[in-house]
Amino acid sequence: MPLTRETPLTGLPGVGPARAKKLEKLGLHTLGDTLEHLPQRYEDRRACCAIADAPEDRPCCISAVVAAQPRVSFVRRGLSLVKVRAVDGTGTVFITFFNQDYIREVMCTGQTYVFYGTVERQGNLFSMTNPVFEREGSSRFTGLIMPVYPLTAGISNNLLAGLTRRAVDECLDGLPEVLPARLRKAHQLCQIQYARKHIHYPASFEELAIARRRLVFEELFILTCGLAQLKDRRGQGSGRVLAGEPEAFTALLPFAPTGAQRRAMEDIAGDLRSGKVMNRLVQGDVGSGKTAVAAYGAWTAARNGVQCAMMAPTELLAEQHARTLERLLSPAGVRVALLTAAVKGREKKALLAALAAGEIDLLVGTHALFSEGVEYRELGLVIADEQHRFGVAQRSALAEKGGVVPPHVLVMSATPIPRTLALIVYGDLDVSVINELPPGRTPVKTVLVGENKRQSMYGFVRKQAAEGRQVYIVCPSVEENGGAGWEDAPGLDLKAVTAYARELSERVFPDLRVGFVHGRLKSREKEAVMSSFAGGGLDVLVSTTVIEVGVDVPNASLMIIENAERFGLSQLHQLRGRVGRGTHESWCVLVTSSRSETARERLKALCATNDGFEIAEKDFQLRGPGDLFGTRQHGLPQLKVADFAADMELLKEAQAAAEELIASDPELKKPSHRLLKRRVRELFEKHAELLN
Numbered sequence: 001m002p003l004t005r006e007t008p009l010t011g012l013p014g015v016g017p018a019r020a021k022k023l024e025k026l027g028l029h030t031l032g033d034t035l036e037h038l039p040q041r042y043e044d045r046r047a048c049c050a051i052a053d054a055p056e057d058r059p060c061c062i063s064a065v066v067a068a069q070p071r072v073s074f075v076r077r078g079l080s081l082v083k084v085r086a087v088d089g090t091g092t093v094f095i096t097f098f099n100q101d102y103i104r105e106v107m108c109t110g111q112t113y114v115f116y117g118t119v120e121r122q123g124n125l126f127s128m129t130n131p132v133f134e135r136e137g138s139s140r141f142t143g144l145i146m147p148v149y150p151l152t153a154g155i156s157n158n159l160l161a162g163l164t165r166r167a168v169d170e171c172l173d174g175l176p177e178v179l180p181a182r183l184r185k186a187h188q189l190c191q192i193q194y195a196r197k198h199i200h201y202p203a204s205f206e207e208l209a210i211a212r213r214r215l216v217f218e219e220l221f222i223l224t225c226g227l228a229q230l231k232d233r234r235g236q237g238s239g240r241v242l243a244g245e246p247e248a249f250t251a252l253l254p255f256a257p258t259g260a261q262r263r264a265m266e267d268i269a270g271d272l273r274s275g276k277v278m279n280r281l282v283q284g285d286v287g288s289g290k291t292a293v294a295a296y297g298a299w300t301a302a303r304n305g306v307q308c309a310m311m312a313p314t315e316l317l318a319e320q321h322a323r324t325l326e327r328l329l330s331p332a333g334v335r336v337a338l339l340t341a342a343v344k345g346r347e348k349k350a351l352l353a354a355l356a357a358g359e360i361d362l363l364v365g366t367h368a369l370f371s372e373g374v375e376y377r378e379l380g381l382v383i384a385d386e387q388h389r390f391g392v393a394q395r396s397a398l399a400e401k402g403g404v405v406p407p408h409v410l411v412m413s414a415t416p417i418p419r420t421l422a423l424i425v426y427g428d429l430d431v432s433v434i435n436e437l438p439p440g441r442t443p444v445k446t447v448l449v450g451e452n453k454r455q456s457m458y459g460f461v462r463k464q465a466a467e468g469r470q471v472y473i474v475c476p477s478v479e480e481n482g483g484a485g486w487e488d489a490p491g492l493d494l495k496a497v498t499a500y501a502r503e504l505s506e507r508v509f510p511d512l513r514v515g516f517v518h519g520r521l522k523s524r525e526k527e528a529v530m531s532s533f534a535g536g537g538l539d540v541l542v543s544t545t546v547i548e549v550g551v552d553v554p555n556a557s558l559m560i561i562e563n564a565e566r567f568g569l570s571q572l573h574q575l576r577g578r579v580g581r582g583t584h585e586s587w588c589v590l591v592t593s594s595r596s597e598t599a600r601e602r603l604k605a606l607c608a609t610n611d612g613f614e615i616a617e618k619d620f621q622l623r624g625p626g627d628l629f630g631t632r633q634h635g636l637p638q639l640k641v642a643d644f645a646a647d648m649e650l651l652k653e654a655q656a657a658a659e660e661l662i663a664s665d666p667e668l669k670k671p672s673h674r675l676l677k678r679r680v681r682e683l684f685e686k687h688a689e690l691l692n
């Protein structure tokens with residue numbers, strides 16, 4: 001019977017029921033599945049040498065005749081050796097196989113074999129240990145670029161290679177082509193048959209690159225097509241027309257907005273009066289002044305008689321935003337209220353009633369904003385601050401509170417991710433970038449110190465306090481289950497925040513006012529400490545990363561980060577953004593006792609620049625996208641071939657192509673797009689919860 005892509009693996013030579021089970025673990029059921037099981041790397045086994053000319057430092061193939069019957073010797077229980085003597089015109093090689101007694105049966109004297117391995121040389125004696133071998137002319141495992149697959153226990157690479165070889169040889173005809181011919185031509189992409197064959201068995205690395213490029217493009221193209229469709233559909237939804245001139249709003253600000261803030265407001269103004277639903281991301285480094293931009297949105301909503309809900313990721317931030325926005329907007333008649341889990345009982349009842357009656361214009365809060373029983377009179381705008389803490393699902397849950405006409409959505413993020421990636425992560429959002437800091441900021445000076453500098457560092461804290469400044473001391477907390485950590489250096493002395501705060505306040509700084517916050521405190525306690533710090537009632541605030549996002553205390557001039565190697569670069573950068581917000585010269589001290597050279601290199605990168613985008617780029621290269629946003633929060637589907645960091649250029653290309661295609665055929669209705677449509681749907685079904 002001819003083999004097809006549907007042929008089950010069970011029953012193929014070498015695959016019994018037990019192995020079939022193991023192959024299933026790799027997701028492989030049919031021969032066709034193996035085509036998509038991609039090599040994780042390749043071994044170049046093409047070079048063939050004479051025995052006497054073989055290099056000593058790397059493997060190669062030699063072609064030699066077995067000169068005598070292989071001999072087996074049993075060294076001890078569990079260890080046997082097969083010794084083979086093989087010759088070519090230039091010399092003799094003595095080959096040893098460990099625990100492979102069967103070789104004595106299969107290897108024939110007088111037969112030529114190709115052996116692949118490293119030839120070692122001692123004087124005129126040549127030897128090899130455990131080489132790969134096969135009869136000359138068979139060329140299955142030698143004389144080629146050998147794919148090396150991800151494996152599972154009980155499945156050898158040779159077995160898998162045998163299967164992919166059959167699939168490539170016999171099942172490529174009629175493989176469906178998802179990329180339209182015109183597109184392949186425009187982007188110089190090979191056909192699917194070529195790609196599938198050469199990703200497994202390239203004759204050269206050039207062929208491999210051609211094959212890989214096509215598969216990467218395909219994967220990214222399907223992803224970006226889906227995203228472009230989402231965006232397109234959103235774009236059609238009609239939204240409330242809200243009018244409000246940024247000029248009129250900026251008169252309320254205690255400062256003149258930067259050019260970048262102005263541009264972001266103009267973008268928002270354009271969206272809000274367009275008659276379509278706004279879905280905009282405002283991306284700006286820490287301290288770039290996103291709150292003022294958000295306030296513009298809230299102000300516009302209020303002026304047009306609709307409500308605005310603003311969600312923050314923590315109660316601390318919600319409280320701070322409520323305070324700031326109240327101060328800023330109440331002179332313009334905007335009624336601001338705060339809803340967090342801490343608002344309860346009669347107070348909550350009154351608040352909800354006022355909200356339903358339309359007596360509140362701006363409601364600031366946490367997830368509580370979209371809990372059961374929260375009814376708006378007319379929700380016109382939803383603002384999410386620091387969106388990467390929210391799932392897309394939560395964002396849309398809140399959007400549903402809008403009733404018949406969906407509310408406009410504005411998302412603020414301080415995670416400075418590479419722009420192209422932002423377009424993927426935030427998929428369906430338009431993006432405004434605030435790439436300019438308010439004037440008069442002195443860049444934060446960052447230094448890396450070891451334990452030996454601890455005492456002088458404490459001296460520096462005291463000096464800052466004496467000058468009236470305030471200090472943050474941040475530590476990764478064991479309690480928080482290592483959320484910050486990525487590199488578990490053994491023997492690391494983690495400072496549990498409470499114990500450390502006590503030590504600091506009682507022994508190190510008995511003369512200073514030391515407070516502490518961590519995630520386990522009740523929100524009321526947290527708020528008490530934070531507002532005390534903000535009001536200048538504390539000199540030193542010891543905390544976990546709860547202060548990471550958004551907290552704004554301009555008088556703070558020094559941040560010390562303990563066990564800095566436990567944090568990602570982007571996270572450190574965000575933390576550091578808590579200082580340098582005023583006019584005072586500011587410092588960030590990274591403390592580490594790590595001796596790892598890579599850890600220190602990473603931290604030094606942070607000392608060298610204050611540019612969040614540059615740091616994100618670096619973090620991204622070093623750690624991939626997952627860690628930029630925290631595990632599984634980035635909303636990116638797992639990719640099979642492509643690598644977001646390495647394939648950035650191709651991502652841009654695929655994205656442009658996808659947007660063009662979706663513009664011409666939004667629902668992928670054309671017959672030539674049928675398969676594409678199915679693949680997009682499959683991908684998005686698998687990641688429904690991520691991609692909304």
Ligand code: ADP
Nearest residue numbers: 255256257258286287288289290291292438552
């Ligand atoms: P982030 O983008 O991190 O949310 P904030 O909105 O908290 O930044 O702003 C950081 C600080 O900068 C605040 O104290 C804010 O009042 C101030 N600020 C914002 N915009 C300007 C500006 N254009 N000129 C001067 N100060 C500004």
Ligand code: MG
Nearest residue numbers: 290291549550
């Ligand atoms: Mg902010």
